[in-house]
Amino acid sequence: MKHRCAIVVLLLSACATAGTDDGEYIFHAAGCLACHTVEDGEPLAGGRRFETPFGIFYAPNITPHAQHGIGRWTREQFIAALKHGVAPDGRAYFPVFPYPSYRLMHDDDAGKLYDYLMNRPAVAEPNRPHELPWWLSDWMIKPWQWWLQDEPPAPPGDATLTRGRYLVDALGHCGECHTPRDWAGVKDRTRYLGGTNEGPEGENIPNITPHRDDGIGKWRADDLAYYLETGELPDGDYAGSLMAEVIDNSTSHLTQQDREAMVVYLRSIEALPDP
Ligand code: HEC
Ligand code: HEC
Structure with missing residues (x-):
């Protein structure tokens, strides 16, 4: 027994x-x-x-x-x-x-x-x-x-996008660092994931929208998923500061399928024009 x-x-x-x-x-x-x-x-x-x-x-x-x-x-x-x-x-x-x-x-x-x-x-x-x-x-x-009702933009349609968005917005809370805030500390939804030089500890946080010059627009999907898994950038450098922590504690533990869903979602959001 x-x-x-x-x-x-x-x-x-x-x-x-x-x-x-x-x-x-x-x-x-x-x-x-x-x-x-x-x-x-x-x-x-x-x-x-x-x-x-x-x-x-x-x-x-x-x-x-x-x-x-x-x-x-x-x-x-x-x-x-x-x-x-x-x-x-x-x-x-x-x-x-x-x-x-x-x-x-x-x-x-x-x-x-x-x-x-x-x-x-x-x-x-x-x-x-x-x-x-x-x-x-x-x-x-x-x-x-x-x-505070800061709904992220454009509800995606299919299952991969929905999953990716859930991982990015609800669980991964990527926007807490990557979206700039207004004077009251509310995330500026018109600059969703657009990056800021006033990160939580004063650091520079990159734009992760598919913007061609500032954002992830030039990254291959595979490279992005690999970065979220290992922290290695396409040029062989490694993620630093707070992002290394996010990768260690969070995105490296996800399934490959979930990392890919995040990448599909990130690449689908509308890249913002230059401010
Ligand atoms: C960015 C940092 C950060 C992350 C990520 C975070 N927390 Fe917290 N959490 C805090 C801080 C700071 C407070 C205190 C807030 C306050 O006192 O107003 C807090 C408060 C709490 C409380 C209230 C505890 C109490 O004694 O009143 C709970 C429960 C909690 N967090 C759970 C979680 C869980 C579960 C997660 C992951 C899903 C999480 N936190 C992620 C920073 C964080
Ligand atoms: C605690 C703050 C914080 C959170 C949360 C966060 N990031 Fe980051 N992220 C950063 C910082 C800081 C950098 C710059 C890292 C460096 O300097 O190497 C960065 C860099 C990146 C990069 C590389 C961009 C480039 O051009 O080099 C990507 C992609 C990225 N983050 C995606 C994400 C995703 C997806 C999430 C949610 C799962 C996330 N980040 C959550 C702080 C954060």
């Missing part, structure tokens, strides 16, 4: 790791690890620092620790936080937590993410309070959230 269970468990776990819709796969595709982990720290125990024009934020502990993490949260509370930026006590999260992208995530994917996180090791690491300017308070985020 024992033996049979072991076989069943083995089969189940083999199935789970193979699927592109299981919790671990979604966790990688959505890139939660890097933000919620400090270098050499316990995975997901929080503490990473984000210096932004709106203040200094510290990512919280999202391990299932009952006191310091999200161990007491219900599935509904988790989905409300992830997709709508609302904390269990009703407070609004600051959008340095990229829920403006995750709100496009399907509820059952968010639920699988919850199950996955609840089965990670709990870490007793207390959260660090943010360091915010006197004028900034979480209640100011409420109207901002309401105003």
Whole structure:
């Protein structure tokens, strides 16, 4: 009897790791690890620092620790936080937590993410309070959230485009870095994925629309998919800074088919004219 269970468990776990819709796969595709982990720290125990024009934020502990993490949260509370930026006590999260992208995530994917996180090791690491300017308070985020409805442009038609868009916008949150923002920190949808020299940590973020000169218009589809897998550029150089992290933690873990879907989608979006 024992033996049979072991076989069943083995089969189940083999199935789970193979699927592109299981919790671990979604966790990688959505890139939660890097933000919620400090270098050499316990995975997901929080503490990473984000210096932004709106203040200094510290990512919280999202391990299932009952006191310091999200161990007491219900599935509904988790989905409300992830997709709508609302904390269990009703407070609004600051959008340095990229829920403006995750709100496009399907509820059952968010639920699988919850199950996955609840089965990670709990870490007793207390959260660090943010360091915010006197004028900034979480209640100011409420109207901002309401105003935020930044639908990405042009709904694509076929299954590959739909999948690619879901991976780019909802899970990969590529626009959180690659789309420039207005004065209020809202992504400028007229410059969708158009690049910016004011990245989250002040870095230069390239245009990844199919623009011929500035964007990815001259890249071959294979080269782009290879870059998302390995970080190697067509000229033999490697992705640096934040993109290396995205590739390590996220796009290198995807199936080749999913990387190709992202590339098909990126190449399909309308390249923006020069500003
Ligand atoms: C770009 C960095 C970044 C990414 C990517 C990110 N987070 Fe966060 N997350 C944050 C920050 C910063 C906060 C704190 C926001 C605040 O306090 O207003 C946060 C808050 C949270 C909270 C609230 C925790 C609490 O104690 O209130 C949860 C839950 C959460 N994130 C889960 C996730 C999951 C799941 C993913 C991946 C799908 C993810 N995060 C991806 C930066 C990030
Ligand atoms: C945390 C910020 C961040 C996120 C999120 C992000 N990127 Fe990037 N990306 C960068 C930076 C910074 C660079 C420049 C890397 C370098 O200097 O080598 C870059 C470079 C690239 C390049 C190379 C472009 C060129 O002309 O060299 C591509 C393609 C790309 N990103 C695609 C994506 C896709 C697809 C996603 C979503 C899965 C994504 N990025 C998410 C920050 C980010």
